[in-house]
Amino acid sequence: MTKVKSKAWDFQLFRRVLATSKPHRSLLLSGVLLTVLLAILSPLRPFIIGKLVGEYVYIKDASALLNGTLLVVGILLIESIMLIALSYISSDLGQRVVKDLRDKLFEHINRLRLRYFDQHPIGMLVTRSVSDMETIAEIFSQGILVIIGDLLKLSGVLCFMFYMNWELTFVVLIPIPLLIFSSNIFKKAIKNSFQEVRKQVSSLNTFVQEHITGMNVVQIFSREDVEANKFKKINDKHKKAHIKGIMAYSIFFPVVETLSALSIALLVLYSVRTISYGNTDYVKVTTDMMSFILYVHMLFRPIRMLADRFNTLQMGLVGSARVFDLLDNTEFILQNDQISLNKIRGEIEFNNVHFSYDEVHQVLKGISFKVSPGQTIAVVGPTGAGKTSLINLISRFYEFQAGDITLDGKDIRSIDLSSLRSKIAIVLQDVFLYNASILDNITLGNKNIPKEKIIQSAKLVGVHDFIESLEGGYDFVVKERGGVLSTGQRQLISFLRAYVYDPQVLILDEATSSIDSESEELIQSATFELTRNRTSIIIAHRLSTIKNADVIMVMDDGLIVESGSHKELIGLSGKYATLYHNQFLKELESEY
Numbered sequence: 001m002t003k004v005k006s007k008a009w010d011f012q013l014f015r016r017v018l019a020t021s022k023p024h025r026s027l028l029l030s031g032v033l034l035t036v037l038l039a040i041l042s043p044l045r046p047f048i049i050g051k052l053v054g055e056y057v058y059i060k061d062a063s064a065l066l067n068g069t070l071l072v073v074g075i076l077l078i079e080s081i082m083l084i085a086l087s088y089i090s091s092d093l094g095q096r097v098v099k100d101l102r103d104k105l106f107e108h109i110n111r112l113r114l115r116y117f118d119q120h121p122i123g124m125l126v127t128r129s130v131s132d133m134e135t136i137a138e139i140f141s142q143g144i145l146v147i148i149g150d151l152l153k154l155s156g157v158l159c160f161m162f163y164m165n166w167e168l169t170f171v172v173l174i175p176i177p178l179l180i181f182s183s184n185i186f187k188k189a190i191k192n193s194f195q196e197v198r199k200q201v202s203s204l205n206t207f208v209q210e211h212i213t214g215m216n217v218v219q220i221f222s223r224e225d226v227e228a229n230k231f232k233k234i235n236d237k238h239k240k241a242h243i244k245g246i247m248a249y250s251i252f253f254p255v256v257e258t259l260s261a262l263s264i265a266l267l268v269l270y271s272v273r274t275i276s277y278g279n280t281d282y283v284k285v286t287t288d289m290m291s292f293i294l295y296v297h298m299l300f301r302p303i304r305m306l307a308d309r310f311n312t313l314q315m316g317l318v319g320s321a322r323v324f325d326l327l328d329n330t331e332f333i334l335q336n337d338q339i340s341l342n343k344i345r346g347e348i349e350f351n352n353v354h355f356s357y358d359e360v361h362q363v364l365k366g367i368s369f370k371v372s373p374g375q376t377i378a379v380v381g382p383t384g385a386g387k388t389s390l391i392n393l394i395s396r397f398y399e400f401q402a403g404d405i406t407l408d409g410k411d412i413r414s415i416d417l418s419s420l421r422s423k424i425a426i427v428l429q430d431v432f433l434y435n436a437s438i439l440d441n442i443t444l445g446n447k448n449i450p451k452e453k454i455i456q457s458a459k460l461v462g463v464h465d466f467i468e469s470l471e472g473g474y475d476f477v478v479k480e481r482g483g484v485l486s487t488g489q490r491q492l493i494s495f496l497r498a499y500v501y502d503p504q505v506l507i508l509d510e511a512t513s514s515i516d517s518e519s520e521e522l523i524q525s526a527t528f529e530l531t532r533n534r535t536s537i538i539i540a541h542r543l544s545t546i547k548n549a550d551v552i553m554v555m556d557d558g559l560i561v562e563s564g565s566h567k568e569l570i571g572l573s574g575k576y577a578t579l580y581h582n583q584f585l586k587e588l589e590s591e592y
Contacts, residue, residue, distance in 0.1 A: 017139055017320050020097050027093040031145045034086040039152030041079055043160045046298065048072055050291025086145065094140035098133050101323065105129055108327055114397045115357065116331045123206025128326050131201050135319030143313040150302035150309065157298050165288045171270045172296055175259040179303055186252040187310055193245035194315040198322065200238035207234055253304065260300040267292050333396055338416040344408050344423050345373040346504045346535030348394065353403035355389055363389045364400070365558040376536040378546035380579065381555035387539045391507045395424055425503035429510035431494040433485070438467055439474040442497045449500055457500045463492045499530055506536045543580045552576065
């Protein structure tokens with residue numbers, strides 16, 4: 001977790017947070033104006049009330065009392081209206097800033113390399129996008145403007161107090177050093193508590209997200225009790241972090257009230273002493289004492305709240321530091337010339353490509369091959385051979401360390417990323433479906449794909465009848481991750497999704513490994529149509545599905561060890577022949 005390291009760093013961070021409100025400057029300025037006006041109005045009330053009680057009550061001037069009371073009520077009404085407006089403006093400003101920042105953050109996350117998601121838990125990113133963002137909103141709704149208002153109100157109150165009676169003011173301020181000292185201790189304690197709370201919230205989100213997503217694994221292995229105990233430990237740490245903050249509040253607020261009472265006691269003692277020693281201006285003493293009692297409450301309450309406001313600000317800065325830390329991450333896929341592609345032929349070439357996910361262990365070790373336009377090439381080999389890494393590089397999900405990959409003779413690193421990926425469709429083994437309708441999962445919100453084309457494609461794939469049998473047909477909601485569909489049905493939807501985008505390059509990554517024989521026949525039929533006159537790369541587990549490929553490459557330990565047609569490779573009696581015969585024998589054994 002990003003931690004606040006220094007006051008200078010705090011100030012730089014604060015300036016950066018404040019800069020996010022620039023598009024909404026008019027709201028900020030309106031809030032500042034209201035804050036200044038409130039700081040001027042608030043100290044008037046005790047001054048007027050003191051005059052009313054000390055002078056007009058003493059001389060029994062009913063008319064002046066009535067007018068003064070109406071004036072005080074009028075000021076209170078104006079203050080109330082201004083407070084309502086200020087509260088609305090500050091909250092509106094905070095939500096506008098967070099909305100802009102959240103949009104920016106999500107767009108930023110979408111541009112990060114997949115390697116970043118391999119190294120960081122999803123729950124942490126959810127916390128950055130949701131919980132930490134809300135703390136930034138509080139900087140504006142409960143932090144900046146409120147703190148400015150409290151400081152200005154304190155200044156106004158002190159000015160009135162010194163104007164009325166400077167000696168009495170010093171008497172009232174005697175407990176203030178103790179209050180400042182207590183506030184400083186409280187601020188440090190609550191800051192540490194907030195940082196720990198944010199850390200534990202991130203841990204909670206990460207744990208819950210992972211375990212709900214992987215609930216089938218938890219239940220399959222009867223880990224419910226074990227994982228529940230793990231959650232209890234994390235939740236207990238979250239509780240203890242909050243309790244530290246609660247303890248700080250429970251000690252600080254009574255201390256403030258005690259110091260406030262001490263200040264009033266000193267005020268009364270001094271006033272009594274003044275009268276006792278023969279001060280004949282009884283009216284002035286009464287007026288000052290009445291006003292000062294009200295001023296003491298106006299003085300201590302902002303100081304007490306300032307400690308709380310500063311910690312709200314601090315919590316917002318902690319959250320904003322974590323958000324900006326993510327925004328400052330530049331793990332993007334670099335784009336140089338950004339060539340835009342129109343129609344492509346689909347020629348793909350790897351030239352001595354080396355690749356590593358961690359830049360330590362080589363996954364691809366000098367791979368070289370060429371796929372001609374319209375050619376279907378299959379890639380086979382044992383787990384960990386580097387098959388899936390090939391498609392990760394073609395679509396630039398990851399960056400290779402050495403060599404060249406070209407599409408129609410153009411270095412893929414010089415092609416606009418969106419343009420490159422729009423020409424390639426990938427069907428993965430692990431299908432992800434959104435909690436949306438089948439239609440939306442197929443089009444992914446693309447309004448340019450007409451429903452007629454989807455239905456026509458579904459009939460060609462052989463999945464139309466299955467979709468129509470569902471309640472609502474293409475409007476059937478598949479729930480999160482397509483949980484109400486079978487593995488084979490989800491795979492068919494994924495295949496249809498790739499098909500309707502009419503790609504120039506088709507990549508199937510173990511696309512038939514999780515479906516039954518009937519579904520596989522449908523896929524094979526559709527694959528034949530889809531791969532016609534289209535460059536296709538098929539990573540296969542079932543070798544029987546790629547016998548008709550133009551070229552079959554056999555990979556092992558990051559190298560291409562064999563290459564040729566099915567007939568040629570069988571004739572070599574090498575690694576492919578061994579894999580094929582072993583799989584054929586296993587299929588025969590499973591039938592019997």
